[in-house]
Amino acid sequence: MPNPLRCTASKTWSEQPPTCELIQCEKLLQPESGSMNCSDPLGSSSFRSTCVFACDEGYELAGSTSNTLQCEASGRWNASQPRCAVVRCPELNYLENxxxxxxxxxxxxxxxxxxxxxxxxxxxxxxxxxxxxxxxxxxxxxxxxxxxxITCQSPEFDAHLIARCSEPLSDLRPNSTCSFSCEPGFELQGAQMTQCSEDGRWIEAVPTCKAITCPAPETPTRGQISCSPSLSYPVSPGTPHPLGTVCTFSCDEGHELQGELSVECAHPGKWTSRAPTCTAVRCSLLEAPENGRINCSTNEPVFNSQCSFTCDQDFTLDGHELLTCDRHGNWTGQNPTCQASSSKVAAITTGVTAGGAALLSGLSLAMWILKRLKRKATKFELNSNSDIDIPPQSYRNSIDSLI
Structure with a gap:
């Protein structure tokens, strides 16, 4: 406790009056890799001064129980000054294999x-x-x-693919191999063998199996096609057909098949023969009747072609005026003829009558001459000793022609 002051005879105090000084704490330093923010209401690092500490990212406070320090009346900070230490993660020491x-x-x-x-x-x-x-x-x-x-993933096999691997599918290690083939009726699309690489990949992609097919046969013009077994999926004109498919052909009315009635899709994807064609049925070639004309709808006598007939003047048609070639290759009737009309027949008859009379007269004369010659011949019957010559051959011929 300070000594009391006394007033002396010299009118002065025995001691200088005391003064009150602000309590100071030790000056704090900003930590490395951190920050310090202080509040000094009475003075720097003095009583009631407060300092807050923080560390940079990756660092954390160490060496103190608090991040906030306060200067107390005792002239000491309420905790030790912190520092910033680098953050540490748990140690990593072991990785199996x-x-x-x-x-x-x-x-x-x-x-x-x-x-x-x-x-x-x-x-x-x-x-x-x-x-x-x-x-x-x-x-x-x-x-x-x-x-x-490292293992290669078990291949995803096509439904018709046959695989033979050197190791079980669950343990296909590097250098394991798999070979492939297809079921009958299918052909391999891709590599016949693949190998598991060091990084667990198949060197060649797993192949697939494609059905062996024949190209869609061409439907004949004027005809139809029917294939068995029928395909179970939508069919377009170009849809191929699997092995064993049999396609049968037929023709429209009035047409006949040229080629095989049916074809089969066989290995290795070819039809057993070419698709047939349909040609129009042909009828026999018609001719114009005597004294008449013919007019046909086509150059060739094929199914549904028609031929019409007409006769010249003074002649009439006997038979069908129009004939059609049917689906069996026959005309719908007989070839007609042209007959002379009645006026034409009368004129011909008159001519024949006059000519006939003249002919009869000529014949009568010829018969009379023949008889005369025969009578004369009897008068000259010759024996073997006769020296009369035989009549010339030309004469005999003339006689024979008259007979």
Whole structure:
């Protein structure tokens, strides 16, 4: 307790009156990799001064129980000054069948911002991230991966594909092989063999099996086609047909098939014969009747063609005026004829009568001459000793012609 002041005879106080000084605390320093923010209501680092500390990203306060310090009446801060220490993540030391690499500096290898990489031993592949980084939250950015034995995925086989693999499908390791073939009626589309590579991929894509088909047969003009078995999917004019398909052909009315009635799709995707054609049925060739004319609708006497007939003047048609070639190759009637009309017949008869009379007169004369010659011949019957010559041959011929 300070001494009391006394007033002396010299009219002065025995001591200088005391003064009150502001209590000061030790000056604080801003931490490395951090910040300090102080509030000084009475004076810098004095009684009731308050300082708040914070650290940069990747760092955390250390060495103090509080991030806020206050200068007390005792002239001391209520806690020790903190510092900023780098954040550290849990150590990564083991990866089964693999290796972790985090750097050579033991002080920083698991510190904020440092990255660790992961690799696997030969024959194994990484399942998960290939690296992880230590974050400001003292956690790794990724989960530690695992190393898994490399195998090729079991191939997805086509419905008609036959596969033979060197290892079980559940354990197709690198260098395993699979060979392929197809069921009968199908052909392989792709490689006949593939191999599992070191990175677990098939060197060649797994092939597929395609049905062996024949190109759609051409439907004959003026005809139809019917195939069995019928296809179970939508069919267009160009849809191919599988092996064993039999296609039968038919023709429209009045047409006949030229070629095979049916064809079959056979290996290796070819029809047993060419598709047939349909040709129009033909009738016999008609001729114009004597003393008449014919007019046909087509140049060739085919199905449905028609021929009409007309006669010259003074002649009339006997028979059908119009004939049609039917679907069997026959005309619908007999070939007609042209007959002379009645006036024409009368004129012909008159001419024949006059000519006949003249002819009869000539014949009568010829008969009379013949009789005379025969009488004379009897008068000259010759014996073997006769020296009379035989009548000339020309004469005899003339006689025979009259008889």
């Amino acid at each position: 693999g290796v972790i690499r985090c750097g050579d500096d033991t002080e920083t290898k698991f510190s904020y911002g440092n990255t660790c990489s992961f690799t696997c031993e030969p024959g194994y592949q990484l399942v998960g991230p290939s690296s992880a980084t230590c974050t400001s939250a003292a956690e790794w950015s990724q989960q530690v991966p695992r190393c898994e034995a």
